[in-house]
Amino acid sequence: xxxxxxxxxxxxxxxxxxxxxxxxxxxxxxxxxxxxxxxxxxxxxxxxxxxxxxxxxxxxxxxxxxxxxxxxxxxxxxxxxxxxxxxxxxxxxxxxxxxxxxxxxxxxxxxxxxxxxxxxxxxxxxxxxxxxxxxxxxxxxxxxxxxxxxxxxxxxxxxxxxxxxxxxxxxxxxxxxxxxxxxxxxxxxxxxxxxxxxxxxxxxxxxxxxxxxxxxxxxxxxxxxxxxxxxxxxxxxxxxxxxxxxxxxxxxxxxxxxxxxxxxxxxxxxxxxxxxxxxxxxxxxxxxxxxxxx
Numbered sequence: 225x226x227x228x229x230x231x232x233x234x235x236x237x238x239x240x241x242x243x244x245x246x247x248x249x250x251x252x253x254x255x256x257x258x259x260x261x262x263x264x265x266x267x268x269x270x271x272x273x274x275x276x277x278x279x280x281x282x283x284x285x286x287x288x289x290x291x292x293x294x295x296x297x298x299x300x301x302x303x304x305x306x307x308x309x310x311x312x313x314x315x316x317x318x319x320x321x322x323x324x325x326x327x328x329x330x331x332x333x334x335x336x337x338x339x340x341x342x343x344x345x346x347x348x349x350x351x352x353x354x355x356x357x358x359x360x361x362x363x364x365x366x367x368x369x370x371x372x373x374x375x376x377x378x379x380x381x382x383x384x385x386x387x388x389x390x391x392x393x394x395x396x397x398x399x400x401x402x403x404x405x406x407x408x409x410x411x412x413x414x415x416x417x418x419x420x421x422x423x424x425x426x427x428x429x430x431x432x433x434x435x436x437x438x439x440x441x442x443x444x445x446x447x448x449x450x451x452x453x454x455x456x457x458x459x460x461x462x463x464x465x466x467x468x469x470x471x472x473x474x475x476x477x478x479x480x481x482x483x484x485x486x487x488x489x490x491x492x493x494x495x496x497x498x499x500x501x502x503x504x505x506x507x508x509x510x511x512x513x514x515x516x517x518x
Contacts, residue, residue, distance in 0.1 A: 297443035300451055310451055314458040316444065318467050322504065332431065334400035334423060340393060342431045352430040353394045361385040371429035371466060376412055428464065441467060445474035449483040452515040459512040468509050475513045485516040
């Protein structure tokens with residue numbers, strides 16, 4: 225999901241020339257990669273992502289950006305692989321790319337029917353349909369609660385698991401219909417619009433689980449200080465509360481340990497112009513930190 229307003233990432237920029245900046249993102253040149261415009265002047269940029277198709281789209285989007293198919297957890301190894309010990313700036317866009325969201329065959333949306341897949345990299349791991357067919361109600365409830373702040377995680381997980389045991393779910397529209405039926409039967413929603421919002425939360429929870437997104441983010445956060453030069457900047461765009469909590473906690477802990485000199489004391493959100501031109505940016509939050517001199 226692209227956040228086009230360059231002022232949103234101003235705290236990550238330096239008054240001195242930026243010689244190298246690494247860009248972990250969900251790149252696609254048309255919806256992910258929040259920073260592509262703002263890093264065009266860098267003498268070296270390196271985009272890393274999980275989706276080869278999306279990465280291919282971003283590779284030609286901006287001159288000087290080199291796309292690599294590597295998940296965030298491989299940041300340090302990716303830099304070492306091209307002979308870069310540390311960089312001046314890191315801008316991580318954790319959003320799912322519009323190219324993924326708009327492709328029914330990827331299973332990220334129930335707007336159109338498609339396979340219930342939800343993998344960022346279709347060549348790795350298990351699709352969501354397979355995970356859902358094997359998960360216990362307890363593990364499903366934990367995923368709904370931790371990944372999507374679902375208030376009825378326990379009862380919903382029990383009901384959904386029973387439905388899947390009776391008949392496996394393999395299509396996005398089928399899952400959406402079953403969820404709407406459950407919400408309506410239990411009077412958990414007042415209308416279809418509210419139901420759609422709850423369905424989106426379930427899809428989010430499944431996507432995070434299938435891709436181990438929190439595990440990958442935490443690995444990235446552990447590596448960031450060692451990948452930054454003294455005085456280097458990091459800025460991270462998150463798109464839901466679970467991500468933001470982890471980034472905030474890591475930055476504050478890094479400051480406590482002396483790894484960061486300064487951390488943002490609040491989040492930056494898209495402005496009115498950004499929201500008008502790019503509605504998908506609405507949940508975006510940006511936090512930043514500055515590497516200490518030692």
